[in-house]
Amino acid sequence: MTMQYLLQLVISGLVIGSIYSAVALGFVIIYKATRVVNFAQGELLMVGAYVCYAFLVQMHVPFGIALLLTILFSMVLAMIIERLILRPMIGEPIISIIMVTIALSLVLRSAVSVVWGTDILVYEPKLFPQAMLMVLGVPVSLEFVWCFVLSVFLLAVFSVFFKYSKAGVAMRATAFNQQVAQSMGISVKYIFALSWIISAVVSGIGGVLIGNINGINNTLYHFGLKVFPATILGGLDSILGAALGGMIIGVLENLFDGVCSTYFDLAGVKEVAPYVILVVILMIKPYGLFGTKEIERV
Amino acid sequence: MQYCGDFRTTYEKDVKIFQTPFVKICMGFLGVALVALPFLVKGEYLWISMQIVIAVIGAVGLNILTGFTGQISLGQGAFLGVGAYTSAYITAKMGLPFWVGVPAAGVVTALAGMIFGIPSLRLKGLYLAIATLASQFILEWIFLRWEPVTGGSYGIVVPRPSIGGYVFDSDRSYYFIVLVIAAAMVLFATNLMRTRTGRAFMAVRDHYISAEIMGINLFKYRILSFAVSSFYAGVAGALYGHSLRYVSSEQFNIGVSIVYLAMIIIGGLGSILGSIYGAVFMILLPKLLTVVTTQLGTSFPGIAEVAIALEQGIFGAIIILFLIFEPDGLAHRWKMIKAYWKLYPFSY
Numbered sequence: 001m002t003m004q005y006l007l008q009l010v011i012s013g014l015v016i017g018s019i020y021s022a023v024a025l026g027f028v029i030i031y032k033a034t035r036v037v038n039f040a041q042g043e044l045l046m047v048g049a050y051v052c053y054a055f056l057v058q059m060h061v062p063f064g065i066a067l068l069l070t071i072l073f074s075m076v077l078a079m080i081i082e083r084l085i086l087r088p089m090i091g092e093p094i095i096s097i098i099m100v101t102i103a104l105s106l107v108l109r110s111a112v113s114v115v116w117g118t119d120i121l122v123y124e125p126k127l128f129p130q131a132m133l134m135v136l137g138v139p140v141s142l143e144f145v146w147c148f149v150l151s152v153f154l155l156a157v158f159s160v161f162f163k164y165s166k167a168g169v170a171m172r173a174t175a176f177n178q179q180v181a182q183s184m185g186i187s188v189k190y191i192f193a194l195s196w197i198i199s200a201v202v203s204g205i206g207g208v209l210i211g212n213i214n215g216i217n218n219t220l221y222h223f224g225l226k227v228f229p230a231t232i233l234g235g236l237d238s239i240l241g242a243a244l245g246g247m248i249i250g251v252l253e254n255l256f257d258g259v260c261s262t263y264f265d266l267a268g269v270k271e272v273a274p275y276v277i278l279v280v281i282l283m284i285k286p287y288g289l290f291g292t293k294e295i296e297r298v
Numbered sequence: 299m300q301y302c303g304d305f306r307t308t309y310e311k312d313v314k315i316f317q318t319p320f321v322k323i324c325m326g327f328l329g330v331a332l333v334a335l336p337f338l339v340k341g342e343y344l345w346i347s348m349q350i351v352i353a354v355i356g357a358v359g360l361n362i363l364t365g366f367t368g369q370i371s372l373g374q375g376a377f378l379g380v381g382a383y384t385s386a387y388i389t390a391k392m393g394l395p396f397w398v399g400v401p402a403a404g405v406v407t408a409l410a411g412m413i414f415g416i417p418s419l420r421l422k423g424l425y426l427a428i429a430t431l432a433s434q435f436i437l438e439w440i441f442l443r444w445e446p447v448t449g450g451s452y453g454i455v456v457p458r459p460s461i462g463g464y465v466f467d468s469d470r471s472y473y474f475i476v477l478v479i480a481a482a483m484v485l486f487a488t489n490l491m492r493t494r495t496g497r498a499f500m501a502v503r504d505h506y507i508s509a510e511i512m513g514i515n516l517f518k519y520r521i522l523s524f525a526v527s528s529f530y531a532g533v534a535g536a537l538y539g540h541s542l543r544y545v546s547s548e549q550f551n552i553g554v555s556i557v558y559l560a561m562i563i564i565g566g567l568g569s570i571l572g573s574i575y576g577a578v579f580m581i582l583l584p585k586l587l588t589v590v591t592t593q594l595g596t597s598f599p600g601i602a603e604v605a606i607a608l609e610q611g612i613f614g615a616i617i618i619l620f621l622i623f624e625p626d627g628l629a630h631r632w633k634m635i636k637a638y639w640k641l642y643p644f645s646y
Contacts, residue, residue: 092621095567099563100618102614104614113604114607114608232428276436282428286421
C-alpha cells in the first residue's frame with residue numbers, strides 16, 4: 001500500500017464525510033432543539049436530491065433557481081412534517097418518537113420510489129466543471145473539491161448562525177431549558193418548526209451535492225444511517241461535533257475498507273466499520289468528543 | 299356472601315392468569331379454534347397463520363425486553379437471524395435433529411443477546427437504541443461474510459423436523475409444532491411476569507435508581523432481560539428458518555427489526571396480550587395491503603409497477619396514524635372496550 005493510495009482514501013473519505021457532516025448537522029439541530037431522534041434524516045437528503053433533479057432535469061430550470069426551489073420545497077416539507085407528525089408526539093416516550101420517525105422514513109422513501117422510480121438518475125447539466133486537480137500529488141476531481149468546500153461553508157454558516165444570530169441564540173436557549181426559554185418570550189413552537197426547517201434545508205443541500213457527484217437512486221437514504229456513528233462520535237448535541245464526526249467517520253470507513261480489502265481480503269468492511277467504531281465509542285466515551293456530559297453511569 | 303362484580307380480596311386472586319370463569323371459557327374456545335384452524339384453512343392462509351404464531355414468539359420476547367424492562371432494542375431482526383442460522387447450522391451442516399437445533403438456537407441467541415446487552419449497563423434510552431442498531435448492522439454483516447458457517451449470500455437449505463420416521467413436511471403438521479412451542483413460551487412469559495424476576499424487570503423500567511435502592515441488581519436483571527428476550531428471538535428465528543426451509547441474510551435485515559418494534563408498540567408496550575395483537579396486526583397488514591394494491595392494479599395499471607413502494611408507504615403511514623391516535627396500543631383499546639361493556643349502560 002503506497003502513500004499515494006492512502007492519501008487517495010483520505011481525500012475521498014473527506015468528501016463523503018463532508019456529506020455525512022451535512023446530514024449529521026441536520027440531525028443534531030433537530031435533536032438539540034426538540035430532543036427528537038430523527039431516523040428520517042437520510043430521507044430528507046434523498047427528497048432534496050430528487051426534487052432538485054425534478055426541477056433541473058425534468059423542468060429545465062437553471063441550477064440557481066432549481067436550488068432555491070429545492071430549498072423552498074424542503075422548508076415546506078419540514079413544516080408539514082413537524083406540524084402534522086412530530087407536534088402530536090410531544091411528551092410521548094422516546095421509543096414512540098423513534099418509531100414515528102422510522103415510519104416517516106418509510107413513507108418518504110415510498111413517495112420517492114412512486115414518483116421517480118428506482119433507476120439511477122443523473123443530473124444532466126453538470127454543475128461543477130469536470131476537471132482534475134492535484135492535491136498533494138493526488139489527482140482529485142474538481143467536483144469533489146467543490147462539494148467539500150460547499151459543505152464546509154455550510155457548516156461554517158450554521159456555526160455562526162447559532163453563535164450570533166437572534167434565532168440561533170433562541171434555539172440554543174430552547175435546547176437548554178424549554179420553560180425558561182418560554183418565560184423569556186421565545187415561542188418554543190416556532191423554534192421547533194425552525195429547527196426542522198433548517199435541518200431539512202441542510203440535508204437537502206447535501207442531497208443536491210451528492211446528486212451532482214454520484215447521481216441519485218433510491219438507496220440514497222443510506223447516508224442517514226451513517227448519521228449515528230458521526231453524531232455519537234462528535235457528541236449528540238454538538239454542531240462542531242457533527243461536522244468533525246462526519247468527516248472522521250468518512251475517512252475512517254474509507255481507510256478501514258482500504259486496509260481490510262488489501263491485507264485481509266475482506267470485502268464490504270465499509271458498511272460495517274462505522275458501526276464498530278460507534279460501539280467502541282459508546283463503550284469508552286459515550287458523550288462523544290464535544291457532547292454535553294449528561295449520561296448517568298448506571 | 300356473594301358480591302355483584304369482580305372483587306379481588308387476596309393476592310392470589312389478583313395475580314391469577316384467568317380472572318373469571320368466563321375468561322377461562324373464552325381461552326378454551328381460542329385454544330380449540332387454534333387447533334382446528336389448519337383443518338379449516340389451507341395454502342396461503344395456513345402459511346400466514348403459521349407466520350403469525352412464529353411472530354408472536356418474537357414479539358413476546360421483544361416486549362419482555364422493551365416493554366417490561368424498558369431497554370429499547372432495534373436489533374430483534376438480527377437476533378432472529380442468529381437463531382435461524384444456529385438452528386440451520388446444527389440441523390443442515392451437523393446433521394443433528396430439529397429438537398436439538400431449536401433449543402440450541404435459543405441458547406446461542408441468548409448468549410449473543412447478553413454480549414450485545416452489555417452496553418445497556420452504561421447506556422439507556424436513545425444511546426441503547428443506537429447501540430442495538432449498530433449490533434443489527436454488525437450481525438447482518440457477519441451473516442453475509444462468515445461464509446463457512448452462514449453460507450454467505452447463498453444461504454443454507456434447512457430440513458423440516460421429524461420424529462422417528464415421520465417428517466413434519468406439510469405446513470399443517472409443522473403448524474402444530476409451532477403452535478405448541480408458542481403456547482408454552484407465551485404461558486412462560488405470562489408467568490415470568492408474575493414472579494420476582496418479572497417484577498424486578500418492571501421496577502428497572504419504571505425507575506432504575508429506585509429499583510437499585512430496593513435491592514434489585516441492575517446488572518443482573520438487565521442482562522437477564524436481554525438473555526430471555528434473545529432466547530425468544532432465537533427460537534422464533536429458528537422456527538421461521540425451518541418453516542421457509544431456507545435461511546439467508548436478507549430475511550433478517552433492519553426492516554424486520556422495525557416490524558417487530560412496530561408490533562409491540564401498536565400492540566401495547568408491557569403487555570403480553572398486546573404483543574399477540576401486535577403480531578397478528580403486523581403480519582396481516584402487509585398481506586392485506588398486497589391484496590388491495592393488486593386489486594387497484596387491475597383497475598389502474600400504473601399502480602402495479604409501484605405497488606411494492608406504495609405498500610411500504612401505506613405501512614409507514616398506518617404506523618404513524620396509530621402512534622398519534624392510539625399511542626397506548628391495541629391492548630389498551632381492548633381494555634377500554636371491556637370496561638365500557640362491563641359498566642354498560644351506566645358508564646359513569
